[in-house]
Amino acid sequence: MSERLGIVVSGSLTKGMEVKLDSSASIEDMAVGRFVTIEGAKRRFFGMISEVSLGMTDQRLALTPPDVADPFIAEVLAGTSTFGTLHVSPTLVIGGDAASLLEGPQPVKTVPSHFSVVNLASERDVELVFGSEDAKRFFIGNPLDMETKLCLDLEEFVKRSNGIFGKSGTGKTFLTRILLIGMLQKSQAVNLVFDMHNEYGWEGSSEKGTKVKGLKQLFPSRVAVFTLDEENSRHRQVITDFAVKIGYDEIEPADISLLRQTLNLTEQATEAVYRLRQRFGKDWLSQTLETREPEETRTLLDELDIHESTFQNLRRGLATIQRLPFIEPKPPTNAVKAILEHLDRGTNVVLEFGRYRDITAYILVANMLSRRIYAQYQERMEKAMAEDTTRPTPLVITIEEAHKFLNPEVASQTIFSTIAREMRKYNVTLLVIDQRPSGIDSEVMSQMGTKITCLLDNERDIDSVLAGVSGRNELKSVLSKLAAKRQALVFGHAVPMPVAFQPREYGSAESYRGFTASGKTGTKEDIEKLWE
Amino acid sequence: MAEKERVGEVIEASTTTLTAQCYELYEIPPLGSLVKTGDSSAELYAIVYNAATTSLEPGRRPIARGKDETSEEAIYRSSPQLAKLLRSEFGAVVVGHKEGDRLYHHLPPQPARIHSFVYQCPPAEVREFGQSFDFLNILLNAGLPVPAEELVSAALRQMSRAHKDPRAFLVAAGKELAILLSGNLNQLKAILGRIKQ
Structure with missing residues (x-):
């Protein structure tokens, strides 16, 4: 069931295709970011609407507008003398040639011929491109205006460092929670989260002020909450696994x-x-x-x-x-060792900062712990490679306010830029969360595999997020038109093409069931497979 | 074939136009109506673009007779010869033809024959002919003495009467015109103004 929109009238591979809308398709129903298929003579192309504009056959019509108050004249002129045009950037070939039939969607290398029919992509087409939920893919949301599930290949996702960007209040934290759950369920990687605002571990709050469950509440056996501020954690009735103290x-x-x-x-x-x-x-x-x-x-x-x-x-x-209370001359415990022990067992670690939300504490602790953990990983990885034994579990380190660690001035001194640059060599990658991507060193930005960005309105931030992406002008228009809440754009390594989407719901009882259930069916299926 | 209304007889014919004389004075098919002529093997379709009532002899002009009469009918009643001395004729522009069962919206290979009968097309046939708007191009470019916008709008108004949903027909025709006349906005506006309901 596909809805015909119009025909291709001009275009090029680099600039995208111009599509003239049929008179039956209303321009007001079109939206930037929607998916379309172009039925070429030999191939089917898959692309996204990146611009919607109005056209007319005769410019004099603009000078002496007809009497459109008359419905008859308005109806006659719609789609003929005055028409809508879409700018579509084809990104993938789905079906048509042998490679795409066998290996799934392929990148485009040509353009559809003149007057090829353009249809609204069906749910089936979108599923073909973004895959359906399975052992590796995790449902993160729905493409804008569509019911289809958008699934992210998390095995691929964790292989590189990734970034989540967006102005404050656009839903970065919720998106991160969803991704953390995804990684916990669908990938082999473990997470170490430096939780500056105590939002991921036990519980967080939504903008409306309601409480939402954190990772520990949903997956008690697979998440450990570490804290720098035991008193505050007790106060918030958070069950913590470990109180981190740092020695001079x-x-x-x-x-x-x-x-x-x-x-x-x-x-x-x-x-x-x-x-x-x-x-x-x-x-x-x-x-x-x-x-x-x-x-x-x-x-x-x-x-x-x-x-x-x-x-x-x-x-x-x-x-x-x-003066920071968690800094002690001679701490009784070794935080790094405890964290590593948990990570080795496959338990994800969330480090809460309690009341010490100032950036000094955060930078100090995150950098110090990461450096030492990374050194351990490096040692183990080298050993494993030399002796050809099992490699350490892949680790994803999540940091907030990343521009404080990764700005061009200090990037060379922090462990995080090393991790970002060396990527998966030592099985450690980053998940960077930030609201000022322009503050992050461009070298680090360029190494990020997948970027997910909510609304950004600063020109420099947008440019820095989209730097080096093909079709960035088209994406720019999509990005700047995202709603202020619960809409994001994902592009990069883990998705076949950039896509604007609405993250799945997080916070209602039903949504929690959805998250916990999707993990369980995985195990159930695995057991069934064993019996086959 | 019998129910078809016979309106006249061809007295002059060319590839693009034909002129027919009406059998009865003033019984001229309306401007823009679809007429046809020829036999069942090859029928010609034409659209009435012009009509005239003149004296039988070109040199003899009618004179005014109604000075002492009370009404127009009374003139004809008191001078019954008038109906025989005057004649009505109409010109039609050829817009298509039918060979066997196939309808073509372009000019026929041969013009109409003199003395072939001219019939007014019944609604069903008008609908069939109106399925394609290719005839609009012929009308617009025929170079006739009547303004093209008048002729096109009259033809479309006439045809729309044969359709169940005249508005939908006119909208579709309007869209076709908008494409044909994309370079001549004023003419398009003039036609749309004349066919809007």
Whole structure:
């Protein structure tokens, strides 16, 4: 059941096709982002509407408009002298040639011939392109104005670093929750989530103020909640698995240079840190903060060639870190070890920050833990490759406010840009959540496999998200027309073509059942397969 | 064939037009109506574009006779010879032909023959002919003494009467005209203004 829209009248492979609407198709029913099929003589093309415009055969009609108050004249002119045109960018070939029949949709390399018929894509066509829910694919939402399920191949998704972008309040957090559930159910990867606003672990809240369940409530056996702020977690009645404490000796000079801006340190101060580390070894932080006799301090500074004011500046900055309650001189537990143990068991870890939502704590903790976990992974991976044994479980690290870690100034110092660039070499990838993608280093952005973006309205943000994507002008018009809530555009590695979609519902009792059920049927099917 | 209304006889014919004389004075088919002529093997369809009532002899002009009469009918009553001295004739532009069962919306290979009878087409035949709007192009480009917009609109109004849904027919015809006249907006507007209901 396909609905005829019109015919192809002109176009090119790079610029897309111009389609003249039939008089029976109302231009007001068209929408940017909808899917169409073009029935070429030999192939079927699949594409998306990227522009809707009005045309007329004679420009004089615009100068002396006819009397359209008369319904007869309006009806006659609609679709003939005045007509609608669509701009369609064909992206895939579905069926028609042998390759697409055998291997599914193929990228387009040619264009349909003149006057090929353009139809609205049927549910079946969309399913052919985006696949249906199965062991690897996870239902993330519906393409705009369609009932068909849009499924993301999560096996492919986790193989690369990915990004979720959008202005604040556009539904990034909900989208992330859905994806985290998807990864938990459909991929082999485990997640480590640095949960700055305590939204993913136990429960979060919607914009309307209602509570929504977090991962731990839905999948208690597969998710562990770690916290930096036990008291706050208790207060919120969250069952936590581990209270993270960080020792002075775990803080490295690289962490301090990353915090240079937030701690208001001078360039010299960050350099001094490296000298202090060299001088005192692992114990450098407590040594620096230790109160000494003025004479003793002077000798030390002279010896290390550090200026007095630089040292004071550094001490003030370090005192801010020291005041963080989860930083202890000698913590009784080892957070990194605990996290790794959980990850090894296939348990996803959500680290809540409790009340310590300021960016200093977040950057410090996320960077420090990730660096050490990554180092472990690197070691294990190299060992596994050398000895040809099982490789460590793929790990996805989720970070928020990513532009603070990945901006061009500090990107080279954080572990995250290394992870983003080296990608899956060591089985660790990133899930970056951010509202200012323009702040992220372009090199890191270019390495992201799949990008999902909600509404963005800053020109620079849009440009940075769409950089390097083919047909970016078309996507730009789709992106800027997304609704402010619950609509997103996904493009990149895990989807065959860019698609605007409405994320599936999250928050109602029914939606929770949907999420938990889809995981269970998987196991059930697996068991049935064993008996076959 | 018997129920077909015979309206006249061809007295002049060319490939594109024919002129027929009416059997009765003033019994002229309306402007724009579809007429046909020829035998069952080859029928010609034409649309009435012009009509005239003149004196039988070109040099003898009628004179005014009604000075003492009370009405127009009274003139004809008191001078019954008038009906024989005057004649009505009409011109029609050839728009198609039928060979066997097939209807063609283009000019016939041969013009009509002199003295062949001219019939007014019944509604069913008008509907059949109106399934294609190719004749509009012939009408628009015929270069006749009557303005093309008048002729086209009259023909469409006449044809629409044979249809159950005259409006739908006129809208479809209007769309065809909009394509044909995409370069001549004023003519299109003039025709649409004349056929709108």
